[in-house]
Amino acid sequence: MNDFIFKPFEKMTDEDYARIGFKSGLEIHQQLLTDKKLFCRCPARKYTKQYDAEILRHMRPTLSELGEYDGTALMEFKTKKDIIYRIKRESVCTYEMDDTPPFLINEDALDIALQTGMLFNCKIVDELHIARKQYLDGSIPTGFQRTAIYALDGFVPYKNRNVEIIQMSIEEDACREVSDVGHTRIYVTDRLGMPLIETVTGPDMLTPNEAADIAVICSKVVRSTGKVRRGIGAAREDVNVSVKGGTRIEIKGVPRIPDIPLLTYNEAMRQWNLLRLREELKKRGITADSFKADSFDITTLIKIPHYTPLREAVEEGLKIKCVVLRGFKDLLHWQTQTDTYFSREISDRVRVIACLTKIPNIIHSDSKGDTLTSFEWQKIKKASGSSDKDTMVIVWGDERDTETAVKEIIIRAREAAIGVPSETRQALSDGTNGFERILPGADRMYPDTDLPPHEITEERIQALRSSLPAQFWMREEKYKKLKVPADVLSELSISKFAAMFEDAVEKNIDPVFASVVLIHYPKRLKKEGVDISKINDDTFKQLFNFLAEEKIIKEAVYPLLIISSSRQLTEKELPQICTSEEIKRTISESISKFNSLNISVTEKKKNVLMGIVMKRLRGRVEGKIVAANINHILEEVE
Amino acid sequence: MNNNGDFKGYKGEALAALKNFNAPVWSDVEIKTEKGGYKGIILPRSETADQFHIVLKLRSGYNIGVAAKYIKEIKTTGSKEAHYKIPEKEFPYDPVKPRVKLFGTGGTIASRLDYRTGAVIPAFSPGELYGSVPELADYCNLETEKLYGVFSENMGPEQWIGTALAIGREIEKGVQGIVIGHGTDVMHHTAAMLSFMVQNTPVPIVMVGSQRSSDRPSSDAALNLIHAVKTAAESDIAEVMVCMFGPTSDEYGLLHRGTRVRKMHSSYRSTFRTIGDIPIAQVSREKITPLREDYKKRRLDKNVIVNTSFEEKVSIVYYYPNMKPDIIDSLVDNGYKGIVIAGTGLGHVNKPVYPALKRAHEKGVAVYMTVQTLWGYVQMYVYDTGRDMMELGVVPGENMLPEVAYMKLCWALGQTNDLEKVKEIMLTPIAGEITEREPSNGYLIFQGGIPEVEEFISKYRK
Missing domain, CATH: 3.30.1360.30 (GAD-like domain)
Incomplete structure (x- = not known):
């Protein structure tokens, strides 16, 4: 008897979720950072809603490899939709239109995918088999998505347990829906065919907040490769939810991780209340048979x-x-x-x-x-x-x-009267969800007869492992010990510059300073309107080398980074580190100028003087040395 | 249920592993490897794939390959064999609807092939067709007969003759339309051949295929079949036609004359085009719209003429600059009786080939010239070289498409060895293979990128 009544979202406790048997798992989609699409040579990520031409298609259900029809497929066929694809030529070729067979898989994308599999502690499959996963909603013009499992049975550590990573697949992204009115559904095809990985976790999350936590962890794992896309729509979550006695329901296309808790709460409530509705019907004598x-x-x-x-x-x-x-x-x-x-x-x-x-x-x-x-x-x-x-x-x-x-x-x-029907549901902006389609099953899989199996050799795996970044939770632990400030710790651990950081630390550069340079400096530059797109590993490597060889001081790094952002820096243009004579001379010269200002308070005097001197010696001397010298000289004068 | 001992497609290391653990194809297994464990069903392996991996269908429906060398143990827990069966429903009979006969010759429209299992799934009996394309019953009472199960490229004289005879029989029996399911690669060859072998047909003879196999949700097979069946059942066009997509969209099909049609793209749905003329009609689910009036009309008699003559020793030579005479010589030396040349421009080959052509003529080989430009007529009077070649006995083939001229020469030489009679047959149009005039809209290859073309395309679904 489901006598528990749902409380408002904020009032629900972990015990409440335990009582209803809340379980959640994630399917995380992440676009990979490649130049080209997965099965053709179209440029990746040229998004536009403009189009040059339209194509009309209809979808019909077909048999699966084991000779079954899929329930979703039959549902979509009932709807009898005209599917219109809008085509922009610069981003779509005849492959996406399903008028040309696929080209061989994009090996760059596969490399990135394999590395993510390793980071999730998965075993990598020996041979990749491309499958066709049917989607009769028209979101892919072929009526199926080309997809392949490349990794299985991994985990991520969470709290004091491991959350299972069931499988990872590499697949092509689908169209974006423009509208769906009456019997016409319109798609724009720009996103179609983008390389994507899907990471499926076990149903191991026991509260809505845990689901969001794991989404964050998984996102950090893939970002730590430095080879995935960022920005709106580059990562999307499907969230599976069930309660005791309910059904695994998939909420599709959750665009933001912070939306997950409320969405899963509402879905748990929906299932719970549908189970209560069944009880009510039973009380009224209505069963599936007597309905x-x-x-x-x-x-x-x-x-x-x-x-x-x-x-x-x-x-x-x-x-x-x-x-x-x-x-x-x-x-x-x-x-x-x-x-x-x-x-x-x-x-x-x-x-x-x-x-x-x-x-x-x-x-x-x-x-x-x-x-x-x-x-x-x-x-x-x-x-x-x-x-x-x-x-x-x-x-x-x-x-x-x-x-x-x-x-x-x-x-x-x-x-x-039966319970909670198996469905995929759509995330809505108010945190509730709506019906999207009947939940598809394994019957919608079919081998892709257009592409041969693809062996993943041991040599390839070894080569990828050798350039694999450390898992971010290991880095976080290590960096904490190095006293990396909390505000850069998390970001640094998944940054593409993390290896550079470790390099710098090995060169005896202060870890706190190095972490700030790598994480904060680029942001500061960007804020000041500097184009940071050319700043890379080599830029930082050069600066850290100068620093390690004591050719420059810390204060010089930021101004030199500005120069490096636009062109190659040469050793000749490094600011000379001040000799103590030069410091003293500059202070003396500055005092003569500054005496005319007629400032009486000593502390203020020091600050103004400091300002003048530092302006002249910027990047060539540490502030505390100048300050000490000023103190000394002013004392002498007085 | 399990075919014990069946290791379909496996060889070498992988086969040894499966045999070692007694795990034939379709076994439901748990595999232990040095890398970890897998659960799933062992599937057959493509014979072209390597000998080192075992194909496993996981519970999720995905397949993976497991390297045999890492396998420590395979434990069989059961088995699940695929049972491909297209749901069958009885094709409804309606006394007022016309009788249509569907012949199957192979190709993607008539079957679903799984190369892994080698299983051909013929969606072909009326019941199966009704189960997968129920719309067919809106147009006709359908009868089916599987003549052959070959890929398009394996069609040959035996199949052409057999199909022509089968068509004749059905017309005698009084069917009101004939549909022929056919692979697309050489569909235009067969269409040309049937246009010559089956003359004076009183009913539509419609060839149809698909560019995307019928195991794909976006397949053009169903709609092509619907269009073809509608044409066979309802149209008044009594000719051999090819019925395939007009645009790539699911909009309408085109009915191309069997002797003027050609596959023009290796993979597009709208690959078939009428060359040097316009198609006979457009066809949609709702209606057939003639684009011209000069087609042969449906009749109530059964006076079909079937002539299945065929000479196999005929070749087609695609001329290229720097061609050496030995190409022609070797054909002649190998006993070929006819050669169709696809020449450059208006119908030319280089001078060094001339002696070989002369020799061919002297040996009684029929040599016909066509153009590799596809569009346009052979015109051998414009340049001296052309006149020289005619002196050597090369006969200009007017505007016959090279493949059509080839098929016709096979047919003509099958009837007679008298080169004058052959020439008479070749140059007398029978089914539109030679036209007296080329309309200006018979050559329209729009050039993409040009503003007016782009504007036009943006207004219509491609």
Whole structure:
């Protein structure tokens, strides 16, 4: 008996999540930093919504390798969508249009992927087999995504346990959806074919916050290679959630890690409340077997409906149909998620599968809103032979779509007596989620007969291991011991300059200073409008070498970095380190200038003098040496 | 359920490992290796793949290859054999709908091939076709017959003759339309051959295939088949046609005359184009729109003429600069009776080849000239070289496409060895292979990048 009632998000405790048996796992998609796409030679990441041409396609379900049809595939086929692809020639060739067979896999992308697999402590597969993973929503023009498992059975340490990394695959990215209205879905193809890795964790996260934590850890692992893309859409999470007695539900396309806790909370609540709804139905004597529903065409029943969408439907000559869910009274108003009710589950299915995309697409007799008049409801009730225990659901649209809608309403309502249907769901900006499609299974996999198996040799693995960065949690530990400041520690541990840092430390450069140079200086330069795109390992290596050889002082590093950002720095132009005579001479010269300023307070005098001197000797002497000299000279003078 | 002892596709090291642990294909196994463990089903291996890896289907549906050399143990826990079966539904019979016969010859439209298992899945019986393309029942009562199961490139005289005879039989039996499923690579050869072998057909004969195999969700197979069946059932065009995508989009198909059509792209859906003329009609799910009036009309009689003559010793020579006469000589020495040359420009070859051509003529070999430009006529009077060649006995083939001229020469030489009679057959148009005139829109290759072309393309789905 699910007697626990969900509390507001902020009030939920770890114990509450334990009680409902909360479990979450992640599927993390990360674009790789390559010049070209995965299976063709198009340039990677040239995003634009502009297009030169359009292509129309339809998708049909096909058999899997083991001879089965996939449930999702059949669902998508029911929707009968016209899929339009928008093509911009600079980013898309005939491969993405599915008019040219694939080229061999991008080896750079595979190298990056393999390294991430090693960082996740996975075993690397001996031979890569490219599979076709069916997607009949049209998000890929072929109707499938080319994908291959390259690593298995890894882990990341978390708290005092390991979170399992089940598998990692390398795959091509899909199209971006522009719109989906009625029977037309439009995609822009610029992102299509970008190299991507998918990391699948075990269902090991026991609270919403743990799910977010692991997302952060996994993100840091891949970023530590320095070879993945950053920016909007470059990393996307699918979050799997289940509760005790519920079903594994996949929430697709979570763009930001901070969104994960609220989304998983709402999904757990939805499943919990659907299980409670099943209990309620059971109490009413409704099971999957005893479930009853009828449908009626009520197009001509009400001449001029009070409710505007229905009135318009009548005027446009559309059909109006009524589904009576026997014994369901008030249950369409059963809460599922925050401010979301069971009616949404039904409305979503009607929208996605029957293509009735204009919302609202259903009304029902449990609704407290202003739809039909009570007189009209009475009329429908009488015509459909409904009792006070029933709920009436009204849907409108063209003949074919309303027919599909009626079927889907009945299917979804009956599923309430079974439990939580297997679905993939879409993350919404308010933290709730909506139906996207039926959860696909292993049956949608098919071997890609266009590409041969690809051996991953031991030599390749060895070569990649030799240039593998240390795992970031190991680095963090090491850097902590070196007293690297907290505000740069995390970033440095996944930075592409981490190896450079360790190099500097070996050269006896102060770790704190080195970490600040590598992490803060580039940011500071960027803020000041300096183009830092040319600053690389060599830039820092040169500066650290000068420093180690005592050819420059710490204070010179920043100004020299400015020069290095635009051109190669030569040893000749290094600022000469001041001799003590020069320091003294400069101070004396400055005093004569400064005496005319007539400053009385000694401390202020010192500061002003310091300023003048440092301006003349910038980058050539440490401030504390100048200060000591000033103190000494001023004392002498007085 | 398990085919015990079946190690399909495996050899060498991998085969030894599977045998050693008694784990044939389709075994559900746990494999222990030096790198760790795997669970999954052992799949057959492609015969072209190496001998070092075992293919495993994981629970997730993904396949991986496991190196045999690392395997320490394979434990079999069960087995699951693939059972490819296209759901079959009885093709509905409707007394008012026309009878259409679908012949299968192979190729992607009629089958689904898994090269790993070598299993050909013929989506081919009416029931299977109805299960996967139920729309077909909207147009006709379908009967099917599998004539051959060969890849397009393996089509040859035996298949052409057999198909022509089968068409004749069906017309005698009174079908109202014929569809021929065919691989696309040499579909235009077969279309030309059937245009010559099957004359005066009273019903549409529609060849169809697919550029994306029917095991892909985006396949053009279903829509091509729908278009072809609609054409066979409903159109009034009684000719041999090729029915394939017009644009790459799922919009409409084109009905190309069998003697003027050519595959023009190695992989595009819209690969078939009518060359030097315009197609006969457009076809969509809803309607057939003729683009011209001069096609042969459907009749109610059964007066088809089937002539399956065929001479195999005919060759086609694609001329290239620096060609040596020995190319022609070797054909003649090997007993070839006919040579079709695809010459440059208006129909030329270089002078050093002339003596070989002369020798061929003297030995009674029929030599015909076509153009490798594909578009345009052979015109051998414009330059002296052309006139010289005609003196050597080379016959200009008008605007016959090289492959079409080749097929026709096979057919003509099958009927007679008299070169004058051969010439009469060759130069008398039978099915539009030679046209009297070339319309100006018969040559349209739009050049991408030009503003007006780009503007046009942006307005229509490609």
